[in-house]
Amino acid sequence: xxxxxxxxxxxxxxxxxxxxxxxxxxxxxxxxxxxxxxxxxxxxxxxxxxxxxxxxxxxxxxxxxxxxxxxxxxxxxxxxxxxxxxxxxxxxxxxxxxxxxxxxxxxxxxxxxxxxxxxxxxxxxxxxxxxxxxxxxxxxxxxxxxxxxxxxxxxxxxxxxxxxxxxxxxxxxxxxxxxxxxxxxxxxxxxxxxxxxxxxxxxxxxxxxxxxxxxxxxxxxxxxxxxxxxxxxxxxxxxxxxxxxxxxxxxxxxxxxxxxxxxxxxxxxxxxxxxxxxxxxxxxxxxxxxxxxxxxxxxxxxxxxxxxxxxxxxxxxxxxxxxxxxxxxxxxxxxxxxxxxxxxxxxxxxxxxxxxxxxxxxxxxxxxxxxxxxxxxxxxxxxxxxxxxxxxxxxxxxxxxxxxxxxxxxxxxxxxxxxxxxxxxxxxxxxxxxxxxxxxxxxxxxxxxxxxxxxxxxxxxxxxxxxxxxxxxxxxxxxxxxxxxxxxxxxxxxxxxxxxxxxxxxxxx
Numbered sequence: 001x002x003x004x005x006x007x008x009x010x011x012x013x014x015x016x017x018x019x020x021x022x023x024x025x026x027x028x029x030x031x032x033x034x035x036x037x038x039x040x041x042x043x044x045x046x047x048x049x050x051x052x053x054x055x056x057x058x059x060x061x062x063x064x065x066x067x068x069x070x071x072x073x074x075x076x077x078x079x080x081x082x083x084x085x086x087x088x089x090x091x092x093x094x095x096x097x098x099x100x101x102x103x104x105x106x107x108x109x110x111x112x113x114x115x116x117x118x119x120x121x122x123x124x125x126x127x128x129x130x131x132x133x134x135x136x137x138x139x140x141x142x143x144x145x146x147x148x149x150x151x152x153x154x155x156x157x158x159x160x161x162x163x164x165x166x167x168x169x170x171x172x173x174x175x176x177x178x179x180x181x182x183x184x185x186x187x188x189x190x191x192x193x194x195x196x197x198x199x200x201x202x203x204x205x206x207x208x209x210x211x212x213x214x215x216x217x218x219x220x221x222x223x224x225x226x227x228x229x230x231x232x233x234x235x236x237x238x239x240x241x242x243x244x245x246x247x248x249x250x251x252x253x254x255x256x257x258x259x260x261x262x263x264x265x266x267x268x269x270x271x272x273x274x275x276x277x278x279x280x281x282x283x284x285x286x287x288x289x290x291x292x293x294x295x296x297x298x299x300x301x302x303x304x305x306x307x308x309x310x311x312x313x314x315x316x317x318x319x320x321x322x323x324x325x326x327x328x329x330x331x332x333x334x335x336x337x338x339x340x341x342x343x344x345x346x347x348x349x350x351x352x353x354x355x356x357x358x359x360x361x362x363x364x365x366x367x368x369x370x371x372x373x374x375x376x377x378x379x380x381x382x383x384x385x386x387x388x389x390x391x392x393x394x395x396x397x398x399x400x401x402x403x404x405x406x407x408x409x410x411x412x413x414x415x416x417x418x419x420x421x422x423x424x425x426x427x428x429x430x431x432x433x434x435x436x437x438x439x440x441x442x443x444x445x446x447x448x449x450x451x452x453x454x455x456x457x458x459x460x461x462x463x464x465x466x467x468x469x470x471x472x473x474x475x476x477x478x479x480x481x482x483x484x485x486x487x488x489x490x491x492x493x494x495x496x497x498x499x500x501x502x503x504x505x506x507x508x509x
Contacts, residue, residue, distance in 0.1 A: 052077045126355070127436045127461050133351050134334050134459060137344035140296055142332035142461060149329050149458075149465050150288045151440070153428075153472055155272030158264070158286040159185065165256040165288075166192045171317055172202040174301045176232075176253040178211040178442075179267035182218045184276055186268050190218070194225045203227035204313075206305055208249045209234035211267075230309040232454075247338050250442050250453040252286075253301050258320045261294040262286055263333075263458050264440050265365075265429045272427075283421065283476065285363075285428040285469075287440040287458050289331060295319055296333025300456050330461040336443075337454035345443045345457055346450035349373060352433045353387075356380040360387040361432040361473040365425070367391045367404040368446035374407065381415040385434075390476055393420035400446070402502035405491075412485050419480040432470045435463040 056073050131142045152158035166173055166189075173196055180186050197203045203222065207214070209231040219229045232249040254262035264286035270276035272284055289297070302313050336344040353360050354376040362377075367389065369377070381387045389411070391404055408418055431439040441457025443449040460466070491499075 051080065130348070130352050130355065130437065131332065131461060134332055134344060134348045137342040137347050138334045138336065140299070140333055140335070142330055142459075148290045149331065149460055149468075151465075151468055151472065152264075152286040152288065153283075154274060155185075155266060155281060155284065156275050158262075158266055158284075159188075159273055161288055162254055162262055163189070163192050165254070165260045165262075166196060169196050169201050169256050171257045171320070172204070172255075173257075174204050174206075174253070174255040174298070174305070176206040176249065176251050176301055176304060177267050178208045178248065178250045178252065179269055180205075180207055180212040180214045181267075181269040182214040183270045185270045185273060186214055186218075189268050190214075190222055193227055194221050197222060197225035197227040204305060204309075205229045206232055206249070206301070206308055208232050210248055211250075228309065228311075230305070232304060232308045248453050249304060250449065251300065251304070251335075251456045252442050253297050253456065255294060255298050255301055258294060258298055258318045259290060261289050261297040263289075263297060263442065263456055265427050265442060271425075277424075280424050282425045282427045283479075285430050285440055285472065289458060291328055291331075293329075293331035293333065293458075296331075297456070297458075300333065300335045304454070329465055332459040332461065333456065334441075334459055335454070335456040336450070338452055339454075343450055345441070345455055346370075346372070348439075348457075348459065349431060349443075349445070349450075350376045352431070352437050353377060354379045356385040356387070356433050357383065358434045359385055359432070359470075361390070361430075361470055362388070362445065363390045363426070363428045363430045363473060363476070364445040365392050365427045365429070366397070366400050366444040366446045366449070367407070368400060369407060370447060370450070373445060374410070377411060377416050378414040386417075387415070388417045388419065388473075388477075390419045390421055390426065390473065390480060392426040393422045393481070394425070399502050402495075402499045405488075405495075406499040406503035408483055408488050409485065412483070412488065418483040419477055420483055421476055421480040426476075428476075429457075430469055430473070432466050432473060435466045437461060438465040438469045440469070 052073075056077075135141050150161075152161060173193060175189075175193075180189075193203045193205065203226070205219075205222070205227065207229065210233070212231075222229060233247055252263055252266060254260075265284045266272050266286045271280075271282050274281040298318060302318070305311060305313060334344050334348055336342070336346070350372045353362070353373070360377070360380050377387055377389070392401065394401065411418060429441055429443055429445075431437070438460045439457050440460075441455065443453075443455040443457055449455050
C-alpha cells in the first residue's frame with residue numbers, strides 16, 4: 001500500500017511538471033520568449049476566426065438571398081484572396097447615391113409626362129391578376145388596344161426595319177443598347193443617325209459604360225452633326241468603383257418620334273446578322289410596337305437618359321403615338337433594375353409560369369433559375385402544363401452553361417422538357433404562357449438579369465402574339481436536341497463535377 005502511495009505521488013508530480021512545462025512554453029515565454037512557429041499557432045487561428053466573423057456579419061447585412069449569402073461567406077472565408085478579387089468586381093449590390101439619383105430622374109420623367117391610362121380589359125380574365133402584379137411591381141400600367149406588334153427573328157430583317165424607321169424620323173431618334181460594336185453593322189447604324197442629325201432630327205444614343213466597344217473616335221461624325229452620345233454608368237479610371245461592374249444597362253430600346261418602338265435581345269453587332277456572319281449569325285428576337293404602347297419604352301429611355309446625361313427631356317413632342325390598327329394588342333412595358341427592390345420582371349415570370357394551365361415556352365441564353373423560378377416551372381408541370389425550356393447547346397459563357405446543366409435533373413424528374421439549341425448561338429429572351437402572355441425583351445432567366453442589371457421587356461396580353469411567338473419557338477425546336485434523364489446520366493464524372501461546382505456560383509452569375 002505504501003508503495004502504491006509513493007507511485008501515486010510520483011505520478012502527480014509528473015503531471016504537475018508537464019503543466020508547468022506547458023505554461024512555460026505558452027505563457028511565461030509569451031511574448032518575448034515564444035518562437036515564431038509557436039506564435040503562429042495562436043495568431044493565425046485567431047485572425048481567421050475574426051475574419052470569418054467580420055465577413056459573415058458584413059454579408060448578412062447586405063440582405064441577399066440565403067443561398068447567395070452562404071455562397072459569399074464560404075467563398076470569402078475559405079478562399080479569401082480569390083474571393084476578395086471576385087467580390088471586388090461582382091459582389092456589392094448597393095446602388096447608394098446613384099440609386100437616389102436614378103429615383104430622382106425617374107420621378108422627374110414621370111412628373112413631366114404622366115398620363116391617365118385606361119384600365120386594361122382582357123379577353124382572358126385570369127390574366128388580370130398578372131397584369132396587376134406587373135403594374136404594381138413596375139409602376140407601369142398595361143395599355144388596352146395599345147399597339148400593333150411585329151416580331152423579327154433574325155438580325156437582317158430587324159436591322160432593316162430599324163433603319164427604315166430611323167430614315168423616316170422627323171423629330172427625334174432615341175436608341176439605347178448594351179453592346180454597340182464599331183463593325184460594319186455598327187457603322188451602318190451610326191451613318192443613318194448622322195444623316196438624320198444633319199437633317200435637324202434630335203438624335204440621342206445611350207450606351208452601357210462597360211458593354212459597348214464603340215468609343216469616342218467612332219462617334220465623332222455623329223457628334224459633329226449635332227447628335228448626342230452618353231454612357232450609362234461609365235467605368236472611369238479617375239472614379240473607378242468596382243461594384244458598378246454589376247449595375248449595367250442591358251436594355252435595348254429604339255424609339256422613333258414617339259410613335260414606333262423596338263425592344264428585344266439584339267445589340268448592334270455583326271454577330272446578329274447573316275449578311276455578315278452567315279450561318280453563324282446568332283438566333284435572336286426583336287419586337288416592334290406601334291401605338292400608345294410606345295409611351296412605355298419612351299418613359300424608360302428618358303429616365304435612363306436623365307440619369308446618364310442629366311438632360312431633362314419631355315413633353316408632347318416625344319409622345320406622338322400613332323393610332324393602332326383594328327386588332328391591336330394589350331401591351332405592357334415592364335422594366336426592372338437595382339434602383340428598386342421589387343424585381344418586377346422576375347415576379348412577372350414566376351407568377352405567370354406558376355399560373356400556366358396549358359403550356360410554357362421559355363427561351364433564354366442564360367439559364368440559372370433561382371429557387372422561385374425553379375419551383376414555378378415545376379408547379380406548372382405538376383399542374384399538367386406542357387413546360388418546355390430552350391437554352392443554347394454551347395453558350396458564350398462556359399461557367400453559366402455548366403451551372404445551367406446542374407438544374408436539368410430536378411426539372412426533368414418533374415416533367416419539364418429541356419432542349420439545347422444550336423449551333424449557332426441562341427440569344428433570344430422570350431416567354432409564352434398559354435395564349436395569355438407573350439414576352440419579348442432583354443432579360444435572361446438568371447439572377448444577374450433579374451436583380452443586378454437594368455432590363456426591359458414587352459408583355460403582350462393577347463392570343464395573337466402568343467401564337468406568333470409560340471410558332472417561332474416550335475421552329476427553333478427543329479434545330480435543337482431534347483435533353484432527357486438518360487442524356488444527363490450519360491454525362492461524364494468530370495462534366496458533372498464542373499456543373500456542380502459552377503452551381504455554387506449561381507447566386508452571383
